[in-house]
Amino acid sequence: MSTVTFKKDTVCNLAGTEINVGDIAPVVTVVNSNPMLQNETVGGEGKVQLISAVPSLDTPTCDAETRRFNVEAAKLNGVEVVTVSQDLPFAAARWCGAAGVDNIKVCSDFRNKDFANAYGVLLADGPLAGLCARVIFVVGKDGKVTYKQVVPEVTEEPNYDEAIAAAKAALA
Numbered sequence: 001m002s003t004v005t006f007k008k009d010t011v012c013n014l015a016g017t018e019i020n021v022g023d024i025a026p027v028v029t030v031v032n033s034n035p036m037l038q039n040e041t042v043g044g045e046g047k048v049q050l051i052s053a054v055p056s057l058d059t060p061t062c063d064a065e066t067r068r069f070n071v072e073a074a075k076l077n078g079v080e081v082v083t084v085s086q087d088l089p090f091a092a093a094r095w096c097g098a099a100g101v102d103n104i105k106v107c108s109d110f111r112n113k114d115f116a117n118a119y120g121v122l123l124a125d126g127p128l129a130g131l132c133a134r135v136i137f138v139v140g141k142d143g144k145v146t147y148k149q150v151v152p153e154v155t156e157e158p159n160y161d162e163a164i165a166a167a168k169a170a171l172a
Contacts, residue, residue, distance in 0.1 A: 002120065004133050006154045012126035014133055014150075016117035021148050025049075025139040026118040030084055030107035033092035040107050042082055042115060045143035050076070050167045052083045053121045053132040055154060057095045057106070065134070065157055066101060072164055073103040079167045082107055084115050086131050121150075128154065136163045140170045 002014040019025065025043035032038040042051055052069055054062040066083050073081040081104040085092070089108045096106050109115040109132065116122035121135045136158050138147035147166030151158045 002150060004123075004150065004152055004154050006126050006128060008153060010126050012128065012133070012154070013124040014120055015122040015124035016120040018120035019118075019137070019145055019148070021145050023145050024143050025137065025145050028115045028118045030082075030109050030115050031089050031111060033089040033096060033106050033108065034102075036093060037089055040082070040105055042084065042107075043118075043139060043143065046141060048079045048141055048167060048170045049137075049139040050079055050081045050163060051119075051137040051139065052081070052158075052163075053116070053119070053135045053137075054083060054085045055123070055128050055131040055134065056085055057083075057087050057092055059155075061134070061155055061157055063095075063099065066104070066106065067099055068157075068160055070099075070101040070103045072160070076164070076167055078171050080105070081167075084109050084132060086110055086113070086116070123154075134158060138163065138166045138170050146170045 027044040134151040136149040
């Protein structure tokens, strides 16, 4: 079982099936915030996806990360960028409206935590238990994970340049 830290001093275990580079990305249904309550599929074949799992849009780090990927998505022609959290779709829609986020899909895993469990990003314990850890996946057109970045400290931002480069490489 993988672990991350929260505020450097609390170790948090990740639950679910660990997915790594080279694995087939599980096909999972999450709930979009725009259009509201529409089922969206992550994983699978046929398109390049950059999937960003975050604990909650209502935190400064998740806010910054999602805004950054929204800006980058406009430059990533051919890459579907999806942010997944446990935030309710209604709260996510309000956040997107206030933040001007409209280039990416912002989805919720609130119903069954299917994404968090299928991708092994569910925080099993600690103060944020039940939320997603901060993890980036890139899925190639063949449905395989080509890149994975588990951010070791939940309160820190990911390596954007590395994730974006991996998404571009998956297009080739």
